[in-house]
Amino acid sequence: MKIIIYVYNGMTMLDAIGPYEILRHMNDTDVLFVAEKPGNIKADSGFIDINVKHSIDDIKSADILLLPGSTIGFLNEIKKKNVIEWIKEVDKSTKWTTSVCTGSILLASTGLLSGLKATSHWKPINLLSDFGAIPTRERIVEQGKYITAAGVSAGIDMALYLSNKIVGEVETKAIQLTIEYDPQPLFQSGNYSNADENILKTAEKKLTKGAKKELGLLGMIKNTRNILNMIK
Template sequence: MESHDNAAHDPAPHDPAPHDNAQTGPGRPLQIGSLLFEELDQIDLTGPFEVFSRISNSTYRIYGKSTAPVRDLHGLALTADATLADAPQLDLVHIPGGFGQEALMDDDEVLNWIRSQAAGARCVFSVCTGALLLGAAGLLVGRRATTHWAAFDLLPYFGAVPVDERVVVDGNFVFAAGVTAGIDGALQVAAGLRGADEAQTIQLWMQYAPEPPFSAGSPHTAPAHIVGASLRNLATVRRQREATARRVADRLGVTV
């Protein structure tokens, strides 16, 4: 994927979003960056990319441990623009999820990068199990958060307060639940940074007006046999994630 520099003549901001009282004006450029890793879920990355690449007066780039191509969990090849070490201090840091998140839960290079970026960022945004990476970095303690429904029960191991909503805002942290929720969360982040009018303009250009043919997008609304089969298919990764979450909880001194 290529980096994008968005000119200042793109849509201008208006009213700030409720979660950002220090809205960034159009004259201040934004540095936006996403983390890339092997076996992420590409929609966790590319869904928000559709939003963030359209934010006015901003530079968007993708950062990885290297610039060698990686493949998402279904085989799509993606390439970082630069390495983690080459990233400037980002105004908005985006942490996607996917099965590959598990391999990074003890990766000091990645976790230290997340901590460092989060310390200086205006907004930290996670999608799906990207929230677990924030948890492994020790950034969820005491925070309201959400993640993919299949990992939602793990949030307390990281000291988080689980909130079963599609998008959860806690200070300058924004959490989107599973996969497509990243688009909703990214639009909310855009509104916080550039105003509701700009976010709505981006939504219009994307023609983001979902009308799914089924109501199976949540375990609360999907047929029970579909939920059951999905849980059985995910049993191995769920056990592995729980074991990792318990280990992180011990490291953080979190009692569940």
Template sequence: MNQVHIGFLIYPGVIQLDVMGAYQVLAFPPNTQVHLIWKTLSPLVSNEGLTLIPTVTLEQCPSLDVICVPGGGMEQVEVMKDDEILNFLKEQSLTAQYVTSVCTGSMVLAAAGLLRGYKATCHWAFRDQLAMLGAEVVPQRVVIDRNRITGAGVTSGIDFGLTLLGLLCGKDVAKMTQLMMEYDPEPPFKAGTPEMAGAEVVGPLMQFGKPLLDAFWEQTRASAALLKL
């Protein structure tokens, strides 16, 4: 069975569950090797304060079968305008079997010009920004368009991972992985989408997240201008 190389781009301020939900799924089969990629091998701190240790640098990274970009907090703005990272993603996309993302990671792919003309998704609060970067936004949990696979907000990384694993290793392996994880969610509240949560929950959350949204809007406009969109 051929080794499958899967790489997650991690960076300061990355959303840890964007990485770890999919990582947990994709690391299960014995023929997958998962890399955590950054500019250096020094530990970095996620948006939530968890320390992550890269396993390979951008320069050392092998040719990947799958490249995945997770979303992040305020620091993601810096990633979206970092030519070294954007060029790395462009280069890997030339040979990768799948080019993928979780949550707002799709905006990094889009900033690199890798989602122009592709159907894609992201966290519900950032769909308009993703559309500005040339993607055809589809409000689904996981969206597949040719070799682009994108997951919606944070927890969708598990669904994304199982979907991708089914394509890489077959449905039986994906089902076995789901069973191993006992992934049969029964959330205590019906508040996982804006429609279910209602205005009384959405309003305060949007106000809480306004600094992040404003920063993303500013960078989205800058990235769209560079892409001549």
């Protein structure tokens, strides 16, 4: 089974690596990181690079396609016609097309989620409606072969959900144990609906700070003021 994880400058690293750590443990799988061009891909933090060997010109089909998200980097990818066309081309061959966080907005921009429910990070989730998708505040949303996950850590849960569909409960439980995924958070504030107003405001400040840093790293996105307003 061929699994493609599309990576790009400014992506949130856990969006890609979290699901990777699940999916790579399924039997008879080949997981490939694919970028627009081979080379180093820089995460939104600016501290981590991933060296990618495969480009979208090399890989045209897969059983599973996964699109990770980012703070604002996905906005660059939406503007790339070659990337959008590549996603649509690969989707023709997939059994499952998936996303994590704002990767769903990139996916929606192709038109593939038009009229379908989808989730994303809690802050920019309403952008899904700009591309005809139906914003749905759930951890995981399945619509036919399309599975979208909420923000960042939800990618791990989505990958387990997908693994269960493909290899079954016993194998998936074994994978979960392999990575010792046994979440026991100190606070119950990881869900938008559970967070009080003060926590929301503090989180929004952190998102704005992260977006400003990412804008400096990427240096390619126009309409900076509109972008920062989007996440304030």
